[in-house]
Amino acid sequence: MLTLRLHSEHDARLEEIPEPELRQGAVKVKVAWAGICGSDLALFETAPVPLDYQNPIMQESGPHALGHEFSGYVSEIAEDVTSVQVGDLVAVRPNFADGTCPTCRAGHPNMCDNYAFIGINGGGGGFSESVVVPADHAYVLPQDFSAQAAALIEPLAVAWHAVKLAKIPTDGTAFVVGAGPIGLSVVLALRAQGVSKIIVSELSEARKQLARDFGAQLVIDPREAEVVAAVREATGGRGVDVSFDASGIGKNTLQPAIDSLSAAGSAVILANFHGDVPLDVMPFLMREKVLTGSFAYTAEDFAEVRDAVVDGRIVPDALISSRIPLSDVLDSGIKHLLGEGRTTEVKILVSPSF
Numbered sequence: 601m602l603t604l605r606l607h608s609e610h611d612a613r614l615e616e617i618p619e620p621e622l623r624q625g626a627v628k629v630k631v632a633w634a635g636i637c638g639s640d641l642a643l644f645e646t647a648p649v650p651l652d653y654q655n656p657i658m659q660e661s662g663p664h665a666l667g668h669e670f671s672g673y674v675s676e677i678a679e680d681v682t683s684v685q686v687g688d689l690v691a692v693r694p695n696f697a698d699g700t701c702p703t704c705r706a707g708h709p710n711m712c713d714n715y716a717f718i719g720i721n722g723g724g725g726g727f728s729e730s731v732v733v734p735a736d737h738a739y740v741l742p743q744d745f746s747a748q749a750a751a752l753i754e755p756l757a758v759a760w761h762a763v764k765l766a767k768i769p770t771d772g773t774a775f776v777v778g779a780g781p782i783g784l785s786v787v788l789a790l791r792a793q794g795v796s797k798i799i800v801s802e803l804s805e806a807r808k809q810l811a812r813d814f815g816a817q818l819v820i821d822p823r824e825a826e827v828v829a830a831v832r833e834a835t836g837g838r839g840v841d842v843s844f845d846a847s848g849i850g851k852n853t854l855q856p857a858i859d860s861l862s863a864a865g866s867a868v869i870l871a872n873f874h875g876d877v878p879l880d881v882m883p884f885l886m887r888e889k890v891l892t893g894s895f896a897y898t899a900e901d902f903a904e905v906r907d908a909v910v911d912g913r914i915v916p917d918a919l920i921s922s923r924i925p926l927s928d929v930l931d932s933g934i935k936h937l938l939g940e941g942r943t944t945e946v947k948i949l950v951s952p953s954f
């Protein structure tokens with residue numbers, strides 16, 4: 601079957617490899633759609649996992665397939681599997697925890713000391729024709745549900761976890777810095793969790809419009825307005841309860857996220873930052889502000905997002921900006937997103953059968 605595997609920095613190859621073998625407790629998923637994530641771009645550029653490294657959970661050396669946001673139809677199930685049927689449409693939760701480390705035992709499986717992801721550390725990847733996954737990582741959707749929307753459950757779960765973590769009151773105000781796939785998913789998750797006072801800052805016209813369509817009440821263009829002043833004006837001078845930095849650019853985005861907070865407000869980081877970010881730390885002392893991060897999601901988060909897209913509390917389809925065949929994933933997908941597509945695309949979906 602065709603798969604995209606990462607060999608080293610800037611060296612991902614579309615290769616023919618044998619289909620993965622079904623094993624006990626697992627199901628084989630014929631991939632329908634897989635999203636390209638910002639972390640796929642970072643993996644492509646930096647290849648941080650050495651080829652000979654075996655993650656303790658995956659116990660597999662590289663090269664590993666890429667793609668961790670995907671949906672598909674179950675083509676085979678192991679004899680001992682009862683939770684999933686052949687033919688089911690499923691979204692795959694790609695993250696794994698060992699369940700035994702101190703972090704797992706403390707109730708944080710999303711940050712497991714040995715955490716692994718399908719599409720990063722082994723176990724195949726969504727940029728393939730088929731993937732074998734443990735049955736409890738396959739979340740069943742109604743048969744008539746969109747397989748494209750199902751591929752968006754994974755990035756939505758990242759945002760869902762961050763919004764839950766922020767514990768924002770439903771009458772509170774949130775500020776989202778950056779309306780890329782994750783920032784827009786935060787807007788959707790905020791709305792679905794009952795928060796309606798949402799401010800977004802973003803440069804791209806297309807993304808600004810999507811933020812408005814998804815329910816942002818105010819969209820600020822940092823080229824046209826001073827962001828912190830605009831947020832303060834919109835909140836009667838008080839500032840917001842929670843801010844999310846979904847852009848990961850640096851001080852230019854994180855400092856406004858902090859400066860826009862009310863007293864005792866929380867800023868949540870949920871983007872990859874590259875390098876150090878110098879910050880003015882006095883507001884943490886004088887205004888009891890909190891800076892925290894949000895990493896991935898739990899099984900519970902994933903199931904909650906599945907339920908929210910099924911019952912229509914989240915309608916994420918407009919996040920999809922392009923659909924491309926797996927055979928084009930490098931040029932029209934990853935390399936495009938690292939170039940001119942960075943500002944024009946939101947979510948590119950890839951399909952082996954498109």
Ligand SMILES: [Zn+2]
Pocket residue numbers: 697698699700701702703704705709711712713714715
């Ligand atoms: Zn663990």
